[in-house]
Amino acid sequence: MNILEKIIADKYREVADKSSVLPIKLLEQSIYFEGKVVSMKKYVTNPEKSGIIAEFKRKSPSKGMINGSASVEQVSIGYMQAGASALSILTDKEYFGGSNEDLKVVRKYNFCPILRKDFVVDEYQIIEAKSIGADCILLIAAALDPGKLKSLAAFAKSLGLEVLLEVHDGEELDRCLNDHVDLVGINNRNLKTFEVSLDTSLNLINKIPSNFVKISESGISDPNTIMELKKAGFEGFLIGENFIKSARPEQAAYNFIKEYRKLLAAAVLSKA
Numbered sequence: 001m002n003i004l005e006k007i008i009a010d011k012y013r014e015v016a017d018k019s020s021v022l023p024i025k026l027l028e029q030s031i032y033f034e035g036k037v038v039s040m041k042k043y044v045t046n047p048e049k050s051g052i053i054a055e056f057k058r059k060s061p062s063k064g065m066i067n068g069s070a071s072v073e074q075v076s077i078g079y080m081q082a083g084a085s086a087l088s089i090l091t092d093k094e095y096f097g098g099s100n101e102d103l104k105v106v107r108k109y110n111f112c113p114i115l116r117k118d119f120v121v122d123e124y125q126i127i128e129a130k131s132i133g134a135d136c137i138l139l140i141a142a143a144l145d146p147g148k149l150k151s152l153a154a155f156a157k158s159l160g161l162e163v164l165l166e167v168h169d170g171e172e173l174d175r176c177l178n179d180h181v182d183l184v185g186i187n188n189r190n191l192k193t194f195e196v197s198l199d200t201s202l203n204l205i206n207k208i209p210s211n212f213v214k215i216s217e218s219g220i221s222d223p224n225t226i227m228e229l230k231k232a233g234f235e236g237f238l239i240g241e242n243f244i245k246s247a248r249p250e251q252a253a254y255n256f257i258k259e260y261r262k263l264l265a266a267a268v269l270s271k272a
């Protein structure tokens, strides 16, 4: 069993345990259920913003503990002040050290779009995402069969949520892309082997039809890389470890985005 298969097997167990709470109860009790979502698509493609989706991730199966002491309140606010377009919040406890509580705290203090980063295998988790204040959910091609993925995406849309489809190769893209998807994320990290290569993004982008927002995910640690990805056609850039590993993640994000804006300005000038 590779790590992804193990996570997914555990997720099915977790959902089976939780589903004894009727989904309708989650909705009735949530102040977010009637509320409108904030569009990840709009924020990421807004030219005034950086396109950076900053991720709060305490640990991961590939890196172990990355930051066990960061405050989700302070860091999420700091990421937005630094110029991030949106936030990605890990809610998986076992492998990533996150929680629904983290996302609720982030929702309380931020108006931006929030991606609930988890391993969705069941409609229950989508209702849960909506009930804790998320705007967008992640569906991972490597973890779901195409029929199930499509029906989960349709269900998310019916609740007003946006859908980010994550792929790692052309075959996953061909198999899993459907009309309910809003954004396509190309994960530079292979979730089965943890190998990271930026070429994954650069080689796949031309296969994504133009009506989907294109995001490059994982292993980004240099503003020059964003310049390169942007030139290739990416609109969003998902960054986790490079910020959160710092003792002051929000400061790391601030410095990074400042540097990126300088590079952008220089590129515009050199064209003029």
Ligand SMILES: O=P(O)(O)OC[C@@H](O)[C@@H](O)c1c[nH]c2ccccc12
Pocket (backbone or CB within 6 Å): 055, 057, 117, 118, 166, 187, 217, 218, 219, 220, 238, 239, 240, 241, 242
């Ligand atoms: O920390 P990084 O290398 O910047 O990566 C962020 C993000 O792309 C990564 O955490 C991620 C991408 N897809 C996922 C699916 C589940 C959990 C986590 C992820």
